[in-house]
Amino acid sequence: xxxxxxxxxLTVSPGGTVTLTCASSTGAVTGxxxxxxxxxxxxxxxxSLIYNARFLHSWTPARFSGSLLGGKAALTLSAVQSDDxxxxxxxxxxxxxxxxxxxxxxxxx
Amino acid sequence: xxxxxxxxxxxxxxxxxLRLSCAASGFTFSDFFMSWIRQAPGKGPEFLSYINxxxxxxxYADSVKGRFTISRxxxxxxxxxxxxxxxxxxxxxxxxxxxxxxxxxxDSWGQGTLVTVSx
Numbered sequence: 001x002x003x004x005x006x007x008x009x010l011t012v013s014p015g016g017t018v019t020l021t022c023a024s025s026t027g028a029v030t031g032x033x034x035x036x037x038x039x040x041x042x043x044x045x046x047x048s049l050i051y052n053a054r055f056l057h058s059w060t061p062a063r064f065s066g067s068l069l070g071g072k073a074a075l076t077l078s079a080v081q082s083d084d085x086x087x088x089x090x091x092x093x094x095x096x097x098x099x100x101x102x103x104x105x106x107x108x109x
Numbered sequence: 110x111x112x113x114x115x116x117x118x119x120x121x122x123x124x125x126x127l128r129l130s131c132a133a134s135g136f137t138f139s140d141f142f143m144s145w146i147r148q149a150p151g152k153g154p155e156f157l158s159y160i161n162x163x164x165x166x167x168x169y170a171d172s173v174k175g176r177f178t179i180s181r182x183x184x185x186x187x188x189x190x191x192x193x194x195x196x197x198x199x200x201x202x203x204x205x206x207x208x209x210x211x212x213x214x215x216d217s218w219g220q221g222t223l224v225t226v227s228x
Contacts, residue, residue, distance in 0.1 A: 001171075034212040038154075045204060045221055046154060051213035089153055091214060096168055098144075098156040098214055 002026060004092050004101035011107045012080045020104045021072040022090030028071035029092065035073035036091040037066060039084075040103075046089060050075060082108050111135045111217040113205045118222030125195050125226070131188040131205030131219060139183040142166075142208035145190045146215065147201035147224075155201075158190070159208060195226045 003025040012018040022035060029035060037050040048057055050066035053073060063078045073090055085108040090101040117129040131143070144159040158169045158179040167179060178191040188205055202221040209216030 034214075036212075036214055038215065045218040046215065047218070048209075048213065048216050051209070051216070052211060055211070055213075057213075057216065087153075091156070093212070093214075097170070098159070100154045100156060103153040 002094055002097075002099050004090060004099050006088075006090060006101040006104045008102070009105045009107065011109050012077070014080060014082060014108055016080050017076065017078045018080060018106065019069070020075045020077075020088055020090075020106070021069070022074070022092065022101050023072045024092055026094070029068060029073045031068065033073070033092040033094070035066065035068075037064075037073075037075045038089045038091065040087045040089065041085075049088075077106075080108055084108055111207065113207065113217060113219035115203060115205050115219045115222040118203060118224045120225045120227065121195055122228055123195060123197055123226055126191070126193040127195065127224060129190040129192065129203055129205075129222060129224070131190075133186045133188065133205075133207075136207070138162075138181075138186040141210075143181060143188045144206050144208055144214070145177075145179060145188075146204045146206050146218075147199075148204070148221075149198070149201040152201075154204070156214075157203075160188070192224070195224075197226050200224060200226050 005023045038046040040046040054066040112134045145157045176194045204221045205219040206215040207217045
């Protein structure tokens, strides 16, 4: 069974920078996994931020960026704001199947 | 803009069945893959199923294969999920989500509908 692993929790100070990662039990995450990143706040549906590793939607603030880093997918938040406090999920593609990671709870403190 | 509205959730006994619907608007429904994603209380999302515009490319996660059936009616701009042999661990919010172009899964989500499986 494929497992996608994220940091369970991270804390960042307002104005700081933080990188969340997404690893695959099958090995290095490459562009073929088409990583996506989602933000979810309490009581809301998840919202897509990044797709195909590094592409931002029109609604995604420019302080969010996606990349492939050290065999993992990565989501970097720069100039973090209190409004960025949320759960973040990555999603990877495995030859016809899409699998979510367990999520990272980001605290801005 | 894209609008997705799920309905059909509710309380059902273990072993029972339920049919979820998703009404889509704001885009050419038949042009897009659509999906169902669920989220159990306090857990992360789980990708369950997707279907292409012509209904000839369908995927199910192992957890629901053989029990759930995805379908769509392009004339009605609607997506469906027929669920049977429901189990207590199927309790979750079920979301309808569009698979956008350019490898953009879940570029739009509905508000979700709650399914509770309990005796």
